[in-house]
Amino acid sequence: METLAESHRETNTSAAAPAQTASQADARHVLHPWADLSGLGEQTSLIISQAKGVRVRDSAGKTYLDAIGGMWCMTLGYGREELAEAMADQARRMAYYTPFGDLSSEPAARLAERLSQLAPGDLNRVHFTTCGSTAVESAIRIAHYHFAAQGKPAKRHVLSRINAYHGGTYLTQSLSGKDADRTLFQYEADFVHHLSSPGHDPDRSNVSAAEKLQTLLEEMETEILRIGADNIACFIAEPILASGGVLTPPEGYQKATFEMCRKHDILYISDEVVTGFGRLGHFFASEARFGIQPDMIITAKGLTSGYQPLGAVMISDRITDALAKAAPKDKPVFSNGFTYSGHPVACAVALANIEIMEQEDICGHVRDVGPYFIERLRELRDNPIVYTVRGDHLMACVECWTGQDAGPNAANMALAQKVDAYCQDAGLLVRPYENLCIMSPPLIIDRTDIDRIVATLSDALAKAQADLAAGNI
Structure with a gap:
């Protein structure tokens, strides 16, 4: 007589499916916080697999400067032994x-x-x-x-x-x-x-x-x-x-x-x-x-x-x-x-x-580099698609607009999403929300990486502005 265990093994073997990639498994099985339900099951999530300091690496091996600190929370940076x-x-x-x-x-x-x-x-x-x-x-x-x-x-x-x-x-x-x-x-x-x-x-x-x-x-x-x-x-x-x-x-x-x-x-x-x-x-x-x-x-x-x-x-x-x-x-x-x-x-x-x-006097470090972070970000106001730059120490926001009505309308949100995409392509993660690019980097960030954030964001804004001018948004 067939045992229950043998029957279970047989059932599992016959039902076995080819192994999914992490991205496929995520798309099929995970309901994310604040997920876009219109694309449920079709999304291609960025799978973050490793991290160190202020940088994270995806499953394909690409490295990003994490300007959002996970979700406002990765204050001391990744990989602290x-x-x-x-x-x-x-x-x-x-x-x-x-x-x-x-x-x-x-x-x-x-x-x-x-x-x-x-x-x-x-x-x-x-x-x-x-x-x-x-x-x-x-x-x-x-x-x-x-x-x-x-x-x-x-x-x-x-x-x-x-x-x-x-x-x-x-x-x-x-x-x-x-x-x-x-x-x-x-x-x-x-x-x-x-x-x-x-x-x-x-x-x-x-x-x-x-x-x-x-x-x-x-x-x-x-x-x-x-x-x-x-x-x-x-x-x-x-x-x-x-x-x-x-x-x-x-x-x-x-x-x-x-x-x-x-x-x-x-x-x-x-x-x-x-x-x-x-x-x-x-x-x-x-x-x-x-x-x-x-x-x-x-x-x-x-x-x-x-x-x-x-x-x-x-x-x-x-x-x-x-x-x-x-x-x-x-x-x-x-x-x-x-x-x-x-x-x-x-x-x-x-x-x-x-x-x-x-x-490590992290609070003192933030009081030192925080004003520099905001000062550098405010230079981005010269771009015509930047409505305003707001922030205080290591929490900041760049608000995008097409030059018409301000606020989170469809055109402004599409523009901000384009900025976010260009940032991600260049190895920078900002948090896109409505027509905003929100940043809260790890508190250990230094001036060199602040300069990288601003330079990358400036380039992304310029590319998105060119797309807007060409009618591609």
Whole structure:
């Protein structure tokens, strides 16, 4: 009689298919984040197979200068042996244990201690998550719990902003305010409200920064009065709007909105998933750059330099003390968290990451080369297809246009895609989004590679401009 194992082997053998290339397997089996569904199954993804420093190599052996740092996160560069060893050492010692209740691991405890030392004010309590999205979602839940525990369950509404990006979960996508991301999914509209985009570009604005600031503050005050301060739990804000197009608010905006939140008993959540961990030249930008001490700070991405998935909510003692004091006696459980919250391997990497950043003065390096990066990129404004160049230290954006209407219309997006294609052909990876070329290179980048980025981008812009002039776009 045929055994089950023999039958299984026979079935597998007869069903065996020729081996696929990685690109073919990707096209057939992977549904990518933000995939273009109109080309599903037909896309030819660039398969990145190796990386070192600020460069990556594809499966065909071609090398690219990575001007996007993976996804804002590859801060210390690729191939750092110290981070790989931290991963391996912790995995050998103890790869995982549950973080729930009163169980923990030494890496999680030590990392929470280090983060509290780096953070501003009394942000001494850390709630670990798996990424920036889950950290943002957790922060909103903490705000809701905080007020409900004080007998104020009506304080549940959340203020966010147009062009904000806060993550990919149901709630965080609802908080995000990028129109292009609003598709056929469902979004929370009951308690989430979006204020106007705060970006102010002095090169293109017809109003002064002071006028823009006044308009934004008046709108925020009006919206608070409309909803009712007694109904609003929190305001969530990226210090600089990253994926929305590297949008910088007018000077004084962060502090003024923080003070307005204080006035109305609204918690201020600073989403530093991108701006934190060195990208603006500081571990956290909220206080060092913008003079505020938020109630909560969100961190992820650069926290581990992209080597492991990890997110965290840093919470004020004022908030956690109130949570503990007001928790219901019959059910004092903080029922939020994830299987991989404070994963020991991820926390070990984050600790090593912080140590390297301090030893090599990565933040000081960013403060040194960041202004040079923006200065060089601004030279590209001479090209007629460049609408504007925006940025702050090592986060930047070149906005393309045909010379007609500005913004993400079909013609401008096609032009930006052409620029991106020319960059990729020349061995430079920028992040194409709508009509923008967004850049966030590894923080270890030097002036020589900054010059290469600008030279390659300049050549790509010139070629795309020639295509436009010839009617080929």
